[in-house]
Amino acid sequence: MAKLLFGSLAWFSFPSFADNKPLNSPVDYLSVLLSLVVVIALVFMLGYIMRRFNVTQQGGGQMKVVGSMALGTRERILVIQVGEEQHMLGVTAQNINHLAKLDSPLEVAQPSGDNFKDKLTQLMQGQKGKTHD
Incomplete structure (x- = not known):
């Protein structure tokens, strides 16, 4: 399972990981640290977006x-x-x-189609009707 997970991320691997060599230089440690910072920032950013747009299960x-x-x-x-x-x-x-x-x-407001799900559905239905030249 781990091989499948990490194998699919090979395009995002750093040279020190692709060769399976131990970390020797400060540059290797810096790249690992920056990778962790990017992942943690991404988690916090997604959390902020979900809170900001009130993404809840209806x-x-x-x-x-x-x-x-x-x-x-x-x-x-x-x-x-x-x-x-x-x-x-x-x-x-x-x-x-x-x-x-x-x-x-x-009064209960009826959905006006302003939410993302409705817009995406409309866009996808519009794309199905179009043909490519």
């Missing part, structure tokens, strides 16, 4: 998040819809509190 079941508002760095107010009822929740890092059941429900 449930298609009985519960939906109708709306949310940030109150602080880790505090939010959510309005969720369960069946036909809507409830307001206060969410912190340690707690989730039921604040109120809404008597007059908020």
Whole structure:
């Protein structure tokens, strides 16, 4: 398994690794250090992007998040819809509190196609219809 994983990364290997020689010079150590820094930076960058664009798994079941508002760095107010009822929740890092059941429900906005998944689907369907000359 490891041979398959590292074999596929051969195009990104450094000369000291491709020859299976021990690290002898400071340049070899520097290349390893820079590689690790790039990988760690990539992990943090992807984490930031996922947090920034609120990449979460959307449930298609009985519960939906109708709306949310940030109150602080880790505090939010959510309005969720369960069946036909809507409830307001206060969410912190340690707690989730039921604040109120809404008597007059908020309107649930229909997806307008502004999210990435919908745009990608539309683009892919448009590419299928086109023929190359």
